[in-house]
Amino acid sequence: MKALVWHGKEDIRYDTVSDPEIEDPRDAIIKVTSCAICGSDLHLFHNFIPAMLPGDIIGHEAMGEVVETGSGLNGSLKKGDRIVVPFTIWCGECDQCQRQNYSLCQRSNRKADMQAKAFGYPTGGLFGYTHLTGGYPGGQAEYLRIPFADRTQIKVPETDLTDEQLLFLSDILPTGWQAAVQCDIQPDDVVAIWGCGPVAQMAIRSAILLGAKKVVAIDCLPERLSMARAGGAITINFMEESVVERLDEESDGKGPDKCIDCVGMESHVTPSLPDTVMDRAKQMMMMENDRPHILREMIYVCRPGGVLSIPGVYGGLVDKIPFGVLMNKGLTVRTGQTHVNRWTPTLLRLIEDGTIDPSFVITHNVPLSEGPEMYKTFEKKQDSCIKVVLKP
Amino acid sequence: MTLVTDMTQSIAREPGDPEVVETGHSSLTGLDKAARALGWFSLGLGLAEVFAAGKIADTLGVEGKEGLIRTYGVRELGAGMMSLSLNKETGIGSRVAGDALDMATLLPVLMSSRKKGNVLIALAVVAGIAALDTYVFTALKKENARSEPPRDFSDRSGFPGGVQAARGAALKNFETPRDFQVTTREDQPPVPRLPAI
C-alpha cells in the first residue's frame, strides 16, 4: 500500500509499504477514506519528539471502512462499517479507562517499559506518534490496523454526513472541546486562547458552545485570525500589539479567567519576543527541549485563581517557568492528550443536529500522494493553509 | 547511560508492522539538500580552521594570524550548525555574510603575502562558494515565502445557525463532568460574596 513515511527531520516520503495484517483478535483493519495532517505531526516533522525510527508511518487523524476484523471483537464491528479512528488507543478495561482517562490507558502502549523509564509511568498508545507511545503505524496510509478496535473507534451512524464533517472527531474537535471543558467555563468568563491553528479554532467554537461571555484569540497570521473572528472570537495579532495590554483591557483589568495554550512547544521565534530567541538558541545546543513562551505569558496574564488549560504538546524540559507566580496566584493547571471517545456522544450529536460543522477549518483537500508537499505548505503556512485533508 | 542504551534497544519496529518496500518522493527539496550540504561544508571548514589554523596560515603565507583564523573557524561552525537546523535560511544567510568577510580579509593579504598564488586560489574558491551561497539563500527565501496574500475566512464560522445561536448551545445536553469542575455550582451552597464597596 501507499503511505506517508517518516525518514528523518523534514523528510516525509510517499512510500510503498507492506500491508498491515490482523495481529490480535481485537484488531480491525480499515481502508482509509480520509486522513489529515495535524500540528502534532509538525513536531515530528521537525524532529522535536524523540523515539521516531526512519520507516515509521505517520498520521493519527483517519477514518474509513472496515475491511477485516479479528475474531475477538464480539460483534462490535463488521466489514463495511464506516468508522472514525480516535488517535488515542484504549482498552476499556484498565483502571484509567474505567475513569474515562482514555489517553492514559494502561494497556494500549506496547512499549510501556520504555516510556515508563522516561516518564515514571507509561501513558496510552497513540497512532503514528513515536515509539514512546507504542510505535503504532499511523493513518496517513491506504490501510490502518486498529488495535483494541472494539473500543478504539467511533462508529458512524447511517447518515449523509461527509467524511469532512466527521473526520475531526478523531482529534482536533475533541481536543479543542476538552481544552474548553478543562476550563469549566462559567457564563461571565473571559477565555483567552493562544494560537489560531486548527486545535485553537475548535477550542474557540467549543468555548462559545459552552457559553463563554468573551473569547479572545491570539496569533499573527491574518487568515487564521479572520477564521477565529468568524467563530465569535475577538483577536489579537501578537506581532502588532501587546498581548498583555490587550488581554488586560478585554478583561476589565482583571486578567482572563481561563487561558488555553493551543500552540505548544514550537512558539514562534521572533526578536519581538526575546525569550523565544533564547529558547531557540538553547534548543540548538540541546539545553532545552521546548520553547515555552506561551506558558510564561499565560501564567503572567491569568487572573489569580484562574485556570490554565494546556492541550498544546510539550516534549521534555523547559526553562524559566515563573513557578513562583503560578503558585502564588493559585492557578489550576489542566493538561493531557485528549480522551477522545469520552466526548464523542456530545460532539457527534452537535454535528448531527447541525449546531457545528467542523469542515469549516479545511483549506486543502488533496490526494495522499501530495502529502510530502503538503507537509511543507502546512509548515510554512503558505497558501493560507490551515488544515490539510488527504485522500488515499 | 543505561537509560539511553535501554531506550535505543527497545526502539525497534514490531515484527508485524508494515515495512517500506519502495521509497518515493520526499518533502525535502533540492534546495533543502543544498543547504544541508553547505552546512556540512561549513562544519568541515570550521573544524579545519579551528584545529589546523597553523597549517592554513602557512599555506596562505600569513604566519601570526592563527588567532584570527580560529575565530573565523568558530563563525563557520556556528553557520554550519544553523544551516543544518530548521533555521537554514538564517544559516545560509550568515554564510553569505561570512563569505563577504572572508573576501574582505583575503584581498589585502594578496598584497602582503609571500604566497600570492595560494591566496589567489583561496580567493577564487571563496568567490565560487559565495555565488553558490547567495543563490541558495535567495532561492530558499523564495521557496519558503508566504507569497500569496492571506485569504479572508470571515465567512467560515463553523456554526450553520450562526454564532449567536451557538453561544451556550452545548449546555442543553452537556454538563462539565465532576472530575473537570473547578468552580462552585449553582446547586451547591453559593460562595458567600461580600457586598460591593
Ligand SMILES: NC(=O)c1ccc[n+]([C@@H]2O[C@H](COP(=O)([O-])OP(=O)(O)OC[C@H]3O[C@@H](n4cnc5c(N)ncnc54)[C@H](O)[C@@H]3O)[C@@H](O)[C@H]2O)c1
Ligand atoms: N492534547 C492533544 O491531545 C493534542 C491534540 C492535537 C494537537 N495538539 C497540539 O496542539 C497544538 C496546536 O495544534 P495545531 O494543529 O493547531 O497546530 P498549528 O501549528 O497549526 O497551530 C499553532 C498556531 O500557533 C501560532 N503561534 C505560534 N506562536 C505563537 C505565539 N507566541 N502566540 C500566539 N500564537 C502563536 C501559530 O501561528 C499557529 O497558527 C500543537 O502543539 C499540537 O501538537 C494536542
Ligand SMILES: [Zn+2]
Ligand atoms: Zn493531532
Ligand SMILES: [Zn+2]
Ligand atoms: Zn485501558
